Amino acid sequence: MARLYRFTHRAIELVQDEHGSTSDSIEDSTIPAEISLANLTMFSTILFITEFRKMGLGDSVDISKTCNMSEWYRRIYAGTGGQLISDEEEYVDVLTLPSKxxxxxxxxxxxxxxxxxxxxxxxxxxxxxxxxxxxxxxxTAPSSTGSTQGPSPEAQALVSTYGVTHIWLCGSSPEQRRQRLMSQCLSHLEKDVLEWKTSGQGSGVLTVHTIPEAFPGMVQFLSNNGFKGGNKVVGGDNGKVLYWKEL
Incomplete structure (x- = not known):
């Protein structure tokens, strides 16, 4: 059983231990030093470099555009007053940032x-x-494998006010696949998204982009977890499509 951590712009917390206990019942919630945004960024860099090489793209893909500390800080701190976060700043030392x-x-x-x-x-x-x-x-534009159906009118009204929660990046170690690690991450994310919807802070709509030709396994994962869609993203990278889920 894996440990599962939750990173936000305010803190890092252990939410599930190796025995399946949740944060409410975990006695020792000490976060080890190696569990940091910097080390997670490094993990993702190695992971994606390996994947792109398997796809025959070699080193032609500039991983640094997405898998670098500045970009991860920018996205996880999005909207926190426009303050720039340097690579040298400690991730958890954010008490001076505005509440959000x-x-x-x-x-x-x-x-x-x-x-x-x-x-x-x-x-x-x-x-x-x-x-x-x-x-x-x-x-989006219709595609041969996509769906003409979209979120319900009720969900679209909420999206116009609250926007959506978009899955930007995800991945798992090749040797750890088929262990349902990604399903654990998604399950906890969905709990958060549903809580935001219930408390009037979100639309309850999840979105994700993928390229089916490059990542067929991702399409299967999304379908198995109730995502719909598959239409091409207008202005997106070649072959990029949109999937969505309404909670």
Whole structure:
């Protein structure tokens, strides 16, 4: 059983331990030093470099455009007063930032392997899911595999006021796949999104972009978890489509 952490623009917290206990019942919620945004960023960089090489793209893809500290800070602190966050700043030292609902910022769920009691292995990341607020649904164009159906009129009215929660990046270690790590991350994200909707802070709509030709496994994962869509994103990268889910 993996440990699962929740990163926000205010703190990092352990929400589920290796025994399946949740934050309310975890006695030792000490966050080890290696569980940081910097180390998670490094994990994602290595993960995506490996994936792109498998797809035959080699080093032609500039991973630094998305997998760097400045970009991750920008997205997780989105809207917190426009203050610039440098790579040298400590992630959890953000008490000077303006108060802000998490529903309007970035949110990351990440799983780790829990090392055995014996030995000196450190806790390491195994999967993550990074979502953040977007003010509206993107424009799409019909595709042969897409759906003409969209969110309900009620959900679209909420989106016009509250926007959507968009899954920007996610991934898991190749050796850890089929362990339902991503499903754990998604499940906890959905609980947050539904809570925001219930409390009048969000629309309850999740969105995600993917490229089916490059990531067929992602399409299957989204379909298995109740996402709909598949239409092309207007102005997006070649082959990028939109999937959405209404909670």
């Amino acid at each position: 609902p998490t529903s309007q910022a970035g949110l990351i769920y990440a799983t780790t392997n829990r090392p055995d009691e014996e030995g000196d292995k450190k806790e390491a990341f195994t999967a993550f899911l990074f979502a953040h607020h977007k003010p509206a649904l993107p424009k």
